[in-house]
Structures are given as structure tokens and as C-alpha cells.
Amino acid sequence: MQVRFRLPSGLEIVGLPTKNFYGGFWDLGPTWNYAVFADSPFLMDTGRFGQGHKLIELLDFSGISAKEFEFVLISHGHEDHDGGLSEVLQHCNIKVKAHAIYERIIKLYPDHAPRGYKERFPAKCWQCNMPESFYTEHCLDYHQALQHIQIEGIADGENKIMSGVTTWHLPGHTPDSLVVMINEEAIIVGDVLLPGISPIPTRIAQFNDVSSILCPEYTDPETIFGLQCYIRSLKKLRELATQCPDLIVFPGHRLYYNEQWNHINLSARVNELLEHHVQRCGSIIDILKESPMTDSQIASKHFEQKLLRGVGRFMAANEIGSHCELLLSSGDITVADDGKYHLTGKLNFETFIDSIPVA
Numbered sequence: 001m002q003v004r005f006r007l008p009s010g011l012e013i014v015g016l017p018t019k020n021f022y023g024g025f026w027d028l029g030p031t032w033n034y035a036v037f038a039d040s041p042f043l044m045d046t047g048r049f050g051q052g053h054k055l056i057e058l059l060d061f062s063g064i065s066a067k068e069f070e071f072v073l074i075s076h077g078h079e080d081h082d083g084g085l086s087e088v089l090q091h092c093n094i095k096v097k098a099h100a101i102y103e104r105i106i107k108l109y110p111d112h113a114p115r116g117y118k119e120r121f122p123a124k125c126w127q128c129n130m131p132e133s134f135y136t137e138h139c140l141d142y143h144q145a146l147q148h149i150q151i152e153g154i155a156d157g158e159n160k161i162m163s164g165v166t167t168w169h170l171p172g173h174t175p176d177s178l179v180v181m182i183n184e185e186a187i188i189v190g191d192v193l194l195p196g197i198s199p200i201p202t203r204i205a206q207f208n209d210v211s212s213i214l215c216p217e218y219t220d221p222e223t224i225f226g227l228q229c230y231i232r233s234l235k236k237l238r239e240l241a242t243q244c245p246d247l248i249v250f251p252g253h254r255l256y257y258n259e260q261w262n263h264i265n266l267s268a269r270v271n272e273l274l275e276h277h278v279q280r281c282g283s284i285i286d287i288l289k290e291s292p293m294t295d296s297q298i299a300s301k302h303f304e305q306k307l308l309r310g311v312g313r314f315m316a317a318n319e320i321g322s323h324c325e326l327l328l329s330s331g332d333i334t335v336a337d338d339g340k341y342h343l344t345g346k347l348n349f350e351t352f353i354d355s356i357p358v359a
Contacts, residue, residue: 001256002062005248007185011164012037015255016058018047020080021138026312028197028253031080034188035059036180038165040070042097043088044180044188045252048080049142052087071095071152073167075190075252076174077102077124079142086145097161099169100153101176101224104213106146112212122146123213124174127206130314154178170237170359171223172230173199175214179237186248187240192233193269195254195262198276200315201230201322227322228329231277232359234270239358241266274353280323281349284341285332292340295321326352 005013014037017030033055034044043066047055059066071094074082085096105124113119118126121135122143128135154161156169164183170192171177180188191199207214207221214224222229241247249264256262280302287293287301299316300308308316324341327333330352333341 002058003256004062005186005250007183007248009183009185011183011185013182013186013250014062014064015250016055016062017256018051018055018058018084020253021048026307026315028080028194029257030253032250032252032255034250035062035064035069036165036182036188038182039163041068043069043072045075045081045190046072046084046088049083049138049145050087052084053091055084055088056091066092067094069094071097073161073178073180074098074102075179075188076177077106078174078191079139081190081252082106082146083142085149089149095152096149097152097154099176099178100155101171101214101218103151103153105176105210106143106149106151107213108143108147109213114209123210126209127202130311134311168236168240168359170233172201172226172233174202175210175224177233181240181244181247184244185246186250187237187244187266188250189237190252193237193249193264193266193273194251195264195269196257197254198273199230200319201227203318203322204228204325205321227277227326228356229359230322231274231353231356234273235356236359238267238270241270277323277326278350278353280319281327281332281353284320284323284327285343285347285349288333288341288343292336292342294339294341295324298324298341 001017003015014035016033020028020031031047033047036042046052056066106122108122110119114126154167159167161167166181167178170179173191177192179192202225204221204226207225247266249266254262283302284298287298296317299320303316327349330348332346332349335341
């Protein structure tokens, strides 16, 4: 499949879905990559590892030569978005742009890596909670392929990268997440916002793993990691939606899913996601009324058992852990030395979430 969108200004965006590894009950659907025919045409994302050549075939089928592009822009450093990058660059030697953090976290740092098998992996994997068997089977070749790629880093905040094309650094799902607005008509949001599913936030604690390679530019973990950071980014998207209420939203997954197109009202979807995080915090409080528990124990109570199969249990525990960090900040829970969370009797989380400022 490929689908063409023509904006009111006449600018064309071509959506190109590539197969995604992840399936089962945590299914995201295919990765949507986008060819943007701005003044300097560019490609947004490249699909997962092994899909780069398929993406080139899709472009050829669409009558587009990859050599037309001035650069590839990576929305964030997850394998289902940058995995095909090395294959695309084999076909056409073009520039690569990504947030400046991306360039750092894709590199190997044996002297800084945690002891053990993660010494073989780049910095972005030190914070991943997947088991060693998953890394070894799915990730080694992918990481090696990225080691010698030169990245043109994009700075924090708002950056106009060409006429009519602006990026915003909106971390929280990953520390390097970018969204791209085109002519104030369309916005490509990567995985910062998705239809039908809530992107998994990072955890503030993950900053400790990579702080040695991000300092001195980044010393406050909450500016690039954690649920609070992600909520600030969501509120920025809502602010952009207020400024440009007719934005066409292009997500990194589920543009088309379950045999239907998913039109996204940006402001309404942000509000749904904010309410989702309020409700999840409330659910955690209710579960902890039974007894103190760890994030894994809370996850086993909160999620359906089918979602806890295989690697799903690691994703569920991370999801709960990010919310527990927020509840710690709001003063609604404390954590003991054994990792179990205890209620304080306070219920500040909803007001706390409302008070989190815009990114």
C-alpha cells in the first residue's frame, strides 16, 4: 500500500507502510514512513531492520526515486523507525537528520556500558527492559549497521529546518523524539501520539544509565525522560493544535488499522491521552489499597493476562513504573527499600498532572 495526500498548499505527502516486527496483543501495526515533497524533499523514518529495501521498492512502485530526497529525518531511535536506515543509505547516499541525542545514544560505549551483555549494545539499549534473549535475537545486527552513519543533529526546542518545515523536540516516549510540522497544514508525530493506543513513556530512572554520555548538556533527567516529560510534550501538541486547528496528523503507526483510516483530531486525542494517564494513576492507587506492591506486581493486577505473555510483562512493568514515578512526585505514594510502593493517603495526582507545564 501507498497513499498520497495533497495539502491545500499543493505540497504532497506520500505514506508508505512497512511491516513491523511487533505483534500479538501489543500490536502497533505497520510503521508508517512518509515521503514529504517540500522545497527540499525528504523521507521521514525508514521502518524496522530488514525493511529498508522493501521501502525502496515501495518508493519505486510509487514512481519516486529515493535519490530525489535531500535527507532522511528520523523521528526517534526505535528499531521500527530507524532500523531500515542503513539499507536506505546503501541505495542512496543522502544526509541523515535526527535530534542531537539520537547521535549519542546509537553509539557503543564499552567503558560506560553496564557490565555484562549490554556492553555489546549502544547506549539507547542500556535503558531497555527487554531480556537478553530478545536483544541477541533481534538487535545485534541492527545496532552494528548504525555505528558508522553520520548524523546531522537537530537541537532542542523549535527548529525551522527549511522553508515551511519546523521540528519540535518532544521527549518522553524517547529522549530524542521529534515531531515535524509542514506549512502549518500537517504534522508528522512519530510515536509521540498514536490513534487507539497510548505510547509507552520512558522512566526517569533510565536517565541514570545514560547520564555519562549526555552530560553536561543534560543534567536534569525530567527534561528528557519520564511520564511528566511526556505529558509536557502532549500539552505542547495541544498548544500547536490550538494555533493550527486544521492540522492533518500523520502518526508513526495505525494511520490505517483494522481495515479503517484513523483520522486524528490532535487536540481531542491529546485530551484523551491525558485522561488515560489520570485513570491509570487512579487504578494504581486502587490496587495499592490491597497491599504494598512492586511495579511488576501492580502490572499483573492491572493488565489482562494476555498482555503479560512473553515480553509483554516487561512492557507492562515499565508502563506501571513510569506512572509510579509520577505518583511519587505528587506525594501519593512512597517506595520502600524492597521496591514496594505504599500509599500515603493523599490523592494529588490529578491536580499534579493538570499543573504540569507545556514543554
